[in-house]
Amino acid sequence: MLKDILNKKNCIKIVCGAGNTDFEEVKKIIYVYAKAGADIFDVSANENVINKAKEALLMVKNNALTTVSIGLKEDKHIKKAVINNEKCVLCKKCIEACPQNALYNGKKQILIKNNCVGCRACSKVCKKNAISFEEQNFMDLENIIKYKPDCIELHPGIADYETICQMWSFLQNNFDGMMSINVSSKNFMLLSKIDDLLKITKNRKVMIQADGKSINTGDTSAKSTLQTIALSQLLSEKKLPAYIICSGGTNAKTPKLLNKYEIKVNGIAYGSFARNLIRKFIDKKDFWQNSSVQEKAVKKAEKLILTTKKYL
Numbered sequence: 001m002l003k004d005i006l007n008k009k010n011c012i013k014i015v016c017g018a019g020n021t022d023f024e025e026v027k028k029i030i031y032v033y034a035k036a037g038a039d040i041f042d043v044s045a046n047e048n049v050i051n052k053a054k055e056a057l058l059m060v061k062n063n064a065l066t067t068v069s070i071g072l073k074e075d076k077h078i079k080k081a082v083i084n085n086e087k088c089v090l091c092k093k094c095i096e097a098c099p100q101n102a103l104y105n106g107k108k109q110i111l112i113k114n115n116c117v118g119c120r121a122c123s124k125v126c127k128k129n130a131i132s133f134e135e136q137n138f139m140d141l142e143n144i145i146k147y148k149p150d151c152i153e154l155h156p157g158i159a160d161y162e163t164i165c166q167m168w169s170f171l172q173n174n175f176d177g178m179m180s181i182n183v184s185s186k187n188f189m190l191l192s193k194i195d196d197l198l199k200i201t202k203n204r205k206v207m208i209q210a211d212g213k214s215i216n217t218g219d220t221s222a223k224s225t226l227q228t229i230a231l232s233q234l235l236s237e238k239k240l241p242a243y244i245i246c247s248g249g250t251n252a253k254t255p256k257l258l259n260k261y262e263i264k265v266n267g268i269a270y271g272s273f274a275r276n277l278i279r280k281f282i283d284k285k286d287f288w289q290n291s292s293v294q295e296k297a298v299k300k301a302e303k304l305i306l307t308t309k310k311y312l
């Protein structure tokens with residue numbers, strides 16, 4: 001049960017990318033990190049992705065769990081890059097900047113793969129303003145519940161407060177698994193909104209994922225992780241009826257800093273940092289045929305999992 005793992009205060013969640021609809025990539029990420037000992041996997045609200053996640057967990061035969069993340073209005077987790085070919089001059093700077101290897105040169109135009117997670121690293125380097133972002137359609141709550149994930153997480157983005165409360169109430173009344181909400185230090189009136197949501201769930205203990213810098217492209221510096229640590233500290237000191245997960249801007253320095261400053265959380269979610277660690281292995285075309293590639297990927301992943309469990 002997820003709550004048993006969270007109660008141990010060393011839960012490790014791997015975020016496959018809320019907008020990542022490359023189900024083959026998701027399968028590889030889950031296969032590697034489940035073998036390495038991660039506890040739960042966060043996937044997009046997409047039928048094929050959820051099915052591949054289950055397939056990967058069956059292959060590994062461990063007890064890792066699944067979260068389905070639902071991005072609401074304007075949430076960048078559910079946006080994907082789009083290239084305007086009239087503006088693009090094929091300089092390829094975006095290809096070099098993409099942490100997901102989602103862009104490639106299609107000779108006459110830059111093409112984008114389904115594993116784009118909307119991180120915007122490409123648009124930051126594009127001098128021609130040729131990259132914009134479009135919202136994707138994902139499954140609705142009722143359909144997701146049918147897949148019986150262990151946890152459902154809402155990413156409010158800038159959705160209106162009423163919509164968030166309605167969805168949260170719907171989950172409270174219709175979903176038996178863990179309910180989770182992703183919050184950011186940038187959210188307006190954060191603490192009073194969290195209080196209101198917790199009133200809806202009454203005696204049920206929920207999960208709060210505290211994002212510092214969401215989709216931070218795998219920055220490995222201590223600086224990139226400070227915001228999530230600060231927000232996690234603030235929320236954990238409030239002694240809310242909630243499990244606190246440090247996320248968004250997490251990297252190998254996060255568990256060490258949490259430990260150093262004695263900040264107690266229930267776990268850490270790793271996103272782009274974890275994916276980047278194994279990127280060169282999972283991008284190999286012969287990944288499923290080559291056991292040595294798989295083993296090298298698992299070894300890399302294990303190092304992160306073991307270090308995290310040691311410090312949490």
Ligand code: SF4
Pocket residue numbers: 083087088089090091092093094095110125126127128129130131
């Ligand atoms: S950085 Fe901009 S101009 Fe250069 S290849 Fe990418 S989209 Fe085109």
Ligand code: SF4
Pocket residue numbers: 080081097098099100101102103112115116117118119120121122123
């Ligand atoms: S840099 Fe980020 S937003 Fe751009 S294509 Fe790659 S994953 Fe998508």
